[in-house]
Amino acid sequence: MKYGADLGYALKNINLTINPGEKIGIVGRTGAGKSSLAKVLFRLVHENTSGSILIDGQDISEFGVGDYRPRLGMIPQESTMLDGSIRHNLDPLNQFDIEQMWASLIKCNMAKSLSRKIIVLDEATANVDLETDKMVQELIRKEFSDCTVLTIAHRLETIMKSDRIIVMDKGTIAEIGTPEELLAKDGMFAQLVKTSDFGQ
Template identity: 85%
Template sequence: MKYGAHLNYALRNINLTINPGEKIGIVGRTGAGKSSLAKVLFRLIHENTSGSILIDGQDISEFGVGDYRPRLGMIPQESTMLDGSVRRNLDPLQQFSAEDISGQQQLFGLCRVIMRKRKIVVLDEATANVDLETDRSVQELIRKEFSDCTVLTIAHRLETIMKSDRIIVMDRGAIAEIGTPQELLSKDGMFAQLVETSDFGQ
């Protein structure tokens, strides 16, 4: 994937299988391709791409965008806030009763996705702007509420992804390493260097 025909590849040679319900951490320095991976999954990039993404064996290009995107949940670093009440921010389309509705701005995106019960959830630096204690509480909530979901977490803190089933280390648009946290730490490769320097590229 490129952001323009004459630009370098933002993603290249990605070949990856993620199992249903798996928790995946995605790390890498700034510009490594972490957020680009999320953008192609959500079909936010239409040109200068090749290859395919299959979900349950079905190519996502076969879905209409209006049918496809609502199946996924995204919790970005900056959640959109609307003028008005807490209720309007949690449920802008008025799809839920008062009993369904459970803050800080960074937690609104999390609440929206929890309410909609998506099976695939992407957390794109979702807790970057909260303190460590709140981050721990959010991660605990995510483990509980999304236990049956496939979760991809783009991380800026080591703690955020150390309980992942597998970690993907991105570098210059490609997958540099992949494995369990323990496997990657024992390899003394790029992930180990990122951990040692705490350079997770915000």
């Protein structure tokens, strides 16, 4: 996949199988191709692409976009800001604690997801503290235990409980395996962990 005919490949030679219900972490430095994977999955890039994506054996290009996209769920990094604090907007009477508010936000954002089987988290917790990140990840694991979850991560803690981790580099899959396998391999993932360079 390219973002333009005269540009280099954003993704190339991707050959990947993700099992139903699997939790996948996706990491890599800036420009490695992490978000590009999500874009092709959601069919947001229409030109300068080749190859196919199959879900349950069906090529996603055979679906109408209006029928296909509602079957996927996305929690992006970007958020819409309102006047005043987020807390005040969510709980103007100060009746709930922060954990209850996060739980409600995720459930509301993904209310349609009960029928969705694939959830993509595109650095969804990049702008929250580590404690909140842990709480959100636990909630997602609980609420979407039957779903396939792809988590594009900016910090180690977010993806260390993944079934497998995909390490992207220059539009390709550089490494793939369980967190333990990749740490033991002492390759690119281990270097990202040592330098804390998760694509910020």
